[in-house]
Amino acid sequence: MADIVTHFGEIIQKECRKNPLLARRMLRFGYRAKKLQLMAAPGKYTTKAAQMAAVQTMTSMIAPLAHPERAAMASLFLPCEPLQVAGLYPYSCEGFGCFLSGTQAEQEFLHYAESEGLPETFCSYHKIFIGAAEKGLMPKPRFILNTTLACDANLLTFRRLAEFFQVPQFVVEVPYQPDEYAVRYVADQLREMVRFVEKQTGQSIPEERLREAVSRSQNSMEQFDQYMTLRADKKILGELTGEMFSAFTLHTLLGTPETEAYTRQCLAEIQKAPPASGVRLLWMHTTPFWVEPLRRVTDFNQDVQVVGCDMCFEGLVKADPNDPYDAMARRVVYSAFNGPVERRIQRGIAAARQVKADGVVWFCHWGCKHTLGGAQLAKEQFEAAGLPCLVLDGDGCDRSHGGEGQLATRMDAFVEMLRAEKGEKV
Numbered sequence: 001m002a003d004i005v006t007h008f009g010e011i012i013q014k015e016c017r018k019n020p021l022l023a024r025r026m027l028r029f030g031y032r033a034k035k036l037q038l039m040a041a042p043g044k045y046t047t048k049a050a051q052m053a054a055v056q057t058m059t060s061m062i063a064p065l066a067h068p069e070r071a072a073m074a075s076l077f078l079p080c081e082p083l084q085v086a087g088l089y090p091y092s093c094e095g096f097g098c099f100l101s102g103t104q105a106e107q108e109f110l111h112y113a114e115s116e117g118l119p120e121t122f123c124s125y126h127k128i129f130i131g132a133a134e135k136g137l138m139p140k141p142r143f144i145l146n147t148t149l150a151c152d153a154n155l156l157t158f159r160r161l162a163e164f165f166q167v168p169q170f171v172v173e174v175p176y177q178p179d180e181y182a183v184r185y186v187a188d189q190l191r192e193m194v195r196f197v198e199k200q201t202g203q204s205i206p207e208e209r210l211r212e213a214v215s216r217s218q219n220s221m222e223q224f225d226q227y228m229t230l231r232a233d234k235k236i237l238g239e240l241t242g243e244m245f246s247a248f249t250l251h252t253l254l255g256t257p258e259t260e261a262y263t264r265q266c267l268a269e270i271q272k273a274p275p276a277s278g279v280r281l282l283w284m285h286t287t288p289f290w291v292e293p294l295r296r297v298t299d300f301n302q303d304v305q306v307v308g309c310d311m312c313f314e315g316l317v318k319a320d321p322n323d324p325y326d327a328m329a330r331r332v333v334y335s336a337f338n339g340p341v342e343r344r345i346q347r348g349i350a351a352a353r354q355v356k357a358d359g360v361v362w363f364c365h366w367g368c369k370h371t372l373g374g375a376q377l378a379k380e381q382f383e384a385a386g387l388p389c390l391v392l393d394g395d396g397c398d399r400s401h402g403g404e405g406q407l408a409t410r411m412d413a414f415v416e417m418l419r420a421e422k423g424e425k426v
Contacts, residue, residue: 009104012137016108020136027137028065030103031058045237045300049265053245056258060248061099063089068139072197073161074252075146075154077315077335078172079328081213081255082194083145085205090252091141093157097125098244100132101290101397109135110398123153123367124398125286130157134164143200144169145193150337152369170196178333178343186329207324213255214328215321220254221331223263225316227270231307232356234273238306239299240287247311278303279418282357282387284310284348284378285364285371286396293408297415304415307355310336310348341374342381349385358418359388361411366395388421390414 008030016023035058042051064071071091072083080090100106106124109131114120116134118127132138144167146158162169172189175182194205253259281298283306288294298306314336319327332338336347352360362378364371375391382389392410395401 005102006104009106012103012105013108016132016135016137023137024065024139027103027105028062031062031065031099034058035062046242047236047238047269049262049269050238050242050245052258052262052265053242053249056253056256056262057095057245057248060090060092060253061095064091064139064141068141071139071141073141073144073146073158075149075151075158076251077147077149077332077337078145079190079217079254079331080252081210081217081324081328082190082197082205084213084255085209086197086201086203088142088197088201092248092252093129093161094125095248095252096132096138097128098397100128101399102241104399106397107400109137110400121367122156123151123365124395126151126153126157127367128397130160133161140165141167143167143196145172145197146170147172147174147332149174149332149335150370153367168196168200172332174332174338176339178339182333183326183329186333187325190325190328210324211321214324216257216260217255217331218319218321218327220250220260220263221316222318223260223267224250224313227263227266228308228313228351228354230267230270232354233276234270235276235278235302235305236270236273236307237300237302239289240283240295240306241289243283243287243306243309243312244289247309250312251315276356278305279415279422280305280307280356280358281415282306282308282310282348282352282355282360284344284360284362285368286311287363288365288394288396288407290397290399291394291404291407293404294411297408297411303419306361307357308351310344310351313351314344314347337370341370341377345374345378345381348378349382349387352382352385352387357387358422359390359414361414362389362391363396364391364393366393366398366401388414388418 012023038054071089073091076094083090106128109128113127113131144158144162170193249259315331317331317334319330321327336344360382364375379389379391
């Protein structure tokens, strides 16, 4: 399978140099084939919930390629319920950066982006997408919506893409200080965003339907929070890729009936799962799913399980769906990624206790200043809370950075230490 993917990635990169539209059609065909494979044969150890998240995420990647006239580019933390009500497809820059890496087609677009002036230290997820867009692989969206939350690359990437595609852009500014004033401020901007979408599409977004979508969002978040609590005493085998599928499901696809069904399935499965055993890890930030030696440590391992990832739970908040703008704004403003890094660390400590993690991995994705800058403080505060913390350096999607063996070696040593602390045989 790896050889097939490698060959396919090479074909996409080569074809894009001479015929980007054909490369796009080939990419769409490949993703549709992968979706069929996920539906028909998800894998021996893959749970039904994990299969649902994978299929839903794959579907969300195919839609903008197949129907760009109904695609609106949206940053990861943007509330997408208004787009769903309008019948538009959220078009994820970060998602395609991730998927092109999974397709092993990222190097062509990384090199192109850097040749066009983007620094090596810029986030590789964004660089991949910018390179793919400017080389013609990615289709033109109807318009672009993004927040200023978490990632400083947002400020450059989406402005650059709006200029490149010559499409309108709407930016939701999120105040750094999370408080009720910020909630009201963001809620007002989301109302303006809805008017912007209505103007661009010529169709209305009824508030009643928006309330229904936000109600599904709140129910999905509540169910996932319950799932995390129950997971403390249960064992579910998974893989690093699955954490990223879950993150997209709980962000870009939050508010859809499919995401509500996914979190409901999570609850159903965890209640029937066997008792917890082995080393339990909480993962902070994106996962380097492409690192095969690391995956041998974490994926479908009876002795080691990643039991949570903050990319999935950072925005779980309680809110009243009867006021959909307040609820959506509250999710953004009180995200653990907003404000000082201490908020993210404290949310991680609370989650680690919720899922009864034995240790924490703080993954320093190359180019993410927020995560890199907070690494030492995170290690100190997690360990002060009684949670051993491994700071792991790498890249979430750029294979050229290498270091695969070192990542796995350090993870192995960390796991062995945790096993010794638990009194297990090493």
